[in-house]
Amino acid sequence: MNKVNNSYGLEMHPLRDALYAELHSRPFQVLPSPARISYLAVIVGSDQKQAEFEHFCSLYNHFNGVPPQDDGVCFEVDFGDFKIRRDKHLEFTSYMITHSQIDPNLGFFDQNALVCLPIDWLSKIPGIVIAAFHVAVEDARTIPEPDLALVKSHFEGMRLVGSRPQNGDAQVWTTFQLHSDGCGRFLIYNKRMSDSQLGRMVQRVVEIETYRLMALLALPMARKYNAELVAMDEELAQTTASLSDATEPLDEQALLSELIDMAAWVEATRSKTSFRFSATRAYHELVLKRLNELKEDEVSGHLTITEFMTRRLTPAVRTCNTAGNHLESLSTRIDRVSDMMRTQVEMSIQSQNQQLLTSMDRRSKIQLAMQHTVEGLSVAAISYYSVGLLKFLIEAVYDKGVHFDKSLVIGLSVPIVVGSVWLATRKIHKRFLLLAKAKEEK
Template identity: 35%
Template structure:
């Protein structure tokens, strides 16, 4: 018999398994029923402010009667009774979303927001720099009809972005213009379920958040664009100088300029790579969330997809163009440096060839001198050796009176010279063999 229950507790579990699964289920949409007011604040900050944020959230829990519904390192939901506060931590920003439900049939007040229920002093001390601030008003189409919203549009007024979403289950209106520092959305519920309403509101908040975060790269792109124009001109001048260089000093000067410009380009690439990459990712998220809305056009108003194509996409194209120009300039610098190195290498090879030719010439001269010296050495050694023979013959004349010392010295001269030349030749042969064996 086999146990049908897998003994999970007895298996080796990956330490990140629970964390990865929790991340997969993180940040689900809040179920909403109209009427409800939603306010959304986003702050850019570094990771060092995480502890400060969590302390302030805990302080809010101490000053307000309520309880924590969920709590993790990246998401916290606080139930304050009359409102819900949701805090989320992302890669480079954190967000605070406040949900404030209204009584059915509550008269509409355009000045009311979900932030009204939070302590003003607590809001003022939120850490970081605010990048997104938006209000969403979810109303039933029975309370506020779509016709009453579109009737207020005039040819000279604000351009309203409108669409029917979620298979015509709701109407969405916005103009993406700041009103008292906040952008605003109106969502008219026709037949949304609570989950649909929560997903629709969350998508709108994410569209606004990622829209502005994507545009953070535009000032960087404009700054880089102005600098790239000058850098490209410098590179063109350096290429001309390479062609005009007439000495190693000129080439060293051009190489120093190329190295300096390459360092500046790589610094700019390193400084902007994250920002441009993040802009592309945020733009993709914006367009993905818009596609999830499943828009249907409202007569006389552009859709969210159209307004992003018209106003956000050109900015993203500018960022992509600047990133491509940086990469292209870096590649051109690498090719120019390679060209200069090739020129220097060719010049070095020519100089080395000249040096080898001179060394060969010197070696031949040294060989001739050596042969001359060897010849003189043979003559000198032969002379001294014959003198030794002469002295020996003189000393031996007492024993062999018939031997003439002069004749003995004369006879020994060719023998001594022959033996010396043969010895030198054999020594040269041995040296050649030793040299060949080393190679």
């Protein structure tokens, strides 16, 4: 973190220690054989996380321990008769309780590690339990492999799923079903594994079961929206068909309203499902990774855990992926149809504008013709009044004693006046045209 933290006087990155600690934040457990393990995965909301940590700290107080001051990603505590490990994940918090004091006179699942915890503490854990199961670990290093009929009796007669993981160093049996106590069950026979190896294998098994359930959370949502997406597809197809049907007039306002409603529904659905579908893909990848790490060998006549998961979980995840892809595809198609609709509306507006411009051009030509007519009439009227005024002037001059032919002079003045008025009118008209042209150039 600084130069004081090393003997070489080097300046260290402030996050270096945290990066080193991160690799060791979730160490594998060391588990003895035999042992009884109970596991809980509790979905905790953001508003419940502090209450959940405080509830975990109350367990220290119950057993006269010293609770931690700050929350962390992993706590492992030994209370003497049992150990408890708490892991905090993004969406859930897990509790693994390990009890190694086994009564050989009781059945494998007649005794479990949950009995080590106060019943009031268990019932008040904040959040919703998504995974709850028991793991019975038996030491088979000095005894022969168990009889299958005996194994099945511990699972209430349900169909077994089993394998020999870690290249045959152990046997794992389960049913992936809930039993009479409302929990799942795993039975593990340790044949050649050390306590550390057993701890790593048990951790993989519980993660497979937990991540499987977390991945399947999106399945009901996918099934619900798949049916609605089919109906939405049909509605969009009808809208698209109406756009391509040129025989009937389009109600563009109604079609745009339908497209807006569909787009709003799709976006609202995507906001509700995108996180859950993304989480499903992530959890599924984790399940596949853990299955690969098990390195299973087959037990004759039984599905391995990998085979069971591949056959049951993968299709469910594909259903969720299909729903997510369907939503994305529908959103894209609605955008394309909306673009087509907008293009058609723009073309209609352009056609109307073209008709309006044609009408305006026709009207301007009519107005120009009328203007020329009015200009001709104006020249005649102005000339008439000008000649009348000139006539008064000629008569006044004649009355003063200047003798000339009044009729001839008045007659000769008419074309002169008319020509002068016409030239003045044309000059004024050209001046206005030049002013208009100058304004257009600006």
